[in-house]
Amino acid sequence: MNADLMNKIELLQRQEDADGIHKVVSDTIGHYGFERFIISGLPDRGVDVRPFVLLSGWDDEWYKRYTNLGYVHLDPVARNCFATTLPFDWSDAPYDRAGDPQARRVMDEAHDFGMNEGLCVPVHLEGGMQGVVSLVGRTDWLSEQQRLELHMLALYAHGRLRFLNTVQTDRRRRAISPREAEVLKWVASGKTAADIAEITGLSARTVNQHCENAQRRLGTNNRLHTVVEAIRHKLIAL
Known part of the structure; x- marks a missing residue:
């Protein structure tokens, strides 16, 4: 060889x-x-x-x-x-x-x-x-x-x-919270912040904050990128 x-x-x-x-x-x-x-x-x-x-x-x-x-x-x-x-x-x-x-x-x-x-x-x-x-x-x-x-x-x-x-x-599974994972799962299914707020009982502002926190933790550029990375690393399942 x-x-x-x-x-x-x-x-x-x-x-x-x-x-x-x-x-x-x-x-x-x-x-x-x-x-x-x-x-x-x-x-x-x-x-x-x-x-x-x-x-x-x-x-x-x-x-x-x-x-x-x-x-x-x-x-x-x-x-x-x-x-x-x-x-x-x-x-x-x-x-x-x-x-x-x-x-x-x-x-x-x-x-x-x-x-x-x-x-x-x-x-x-x-x-x-x-x-x-x-x-x-x-x-x-x-x-x-x-x-x-x-x-x-x-x-x-x-x-x-x-x-x-x-x-x-x-490492990333430990980095995002269960609530952030839940919100990202709803985002991945096509729900808007308003939809997710109604489903989870959170405010739309809090939903957006969870998305921003997950984006920062995963080092992604936008919400779609965050969802793709979360799926790729098996942090959420569709």
Whole structure:
């Protein structure tokens, strides 16, 4: 096994935040000719992927488009992760270009963003959950040894991010109060501050204060972001 890769994996295991992991992964995959990546869980059909994303190294505009439009459920590469345990080239993900226009649209738009080729590593998790590490770049020159090395890197990166996510979840669960969690759950269901006030017996001002407190504790930018983070860290359940 490549000694430099083992050093990178050891470095990866010492990282304490997503920024550190992003740097190690970016530096390492760059030596294999890859430019961008995403590390994520894969949700059930119809479920928003954003709470499942562990780390994105994609172009921001493409990431927003892909997640906002629910492309994960149309993407033949993501779908193929449920059918195999082995890494595969994006071009090997089966779909009918003529008969599946939605999948064709995802692949064509990815191409427009310069994401023409890539390597996908499925990650099978406990409880039947599915994850993925997808790398953007040419694959035709990779040796079997290099594919094995990238497979190992992907599994370790995904595992380290899940571990850190669990630690952060425990900290954040202690950080928000039961009342804040209750209010966020109602916000997630589409209720307004006035609706929540009527349901809980609180004033609308107090409801808004609970939302602001949760936003501050979770380090989020707005109410929607707060709800997404609360769901992602399993602080609330829908």
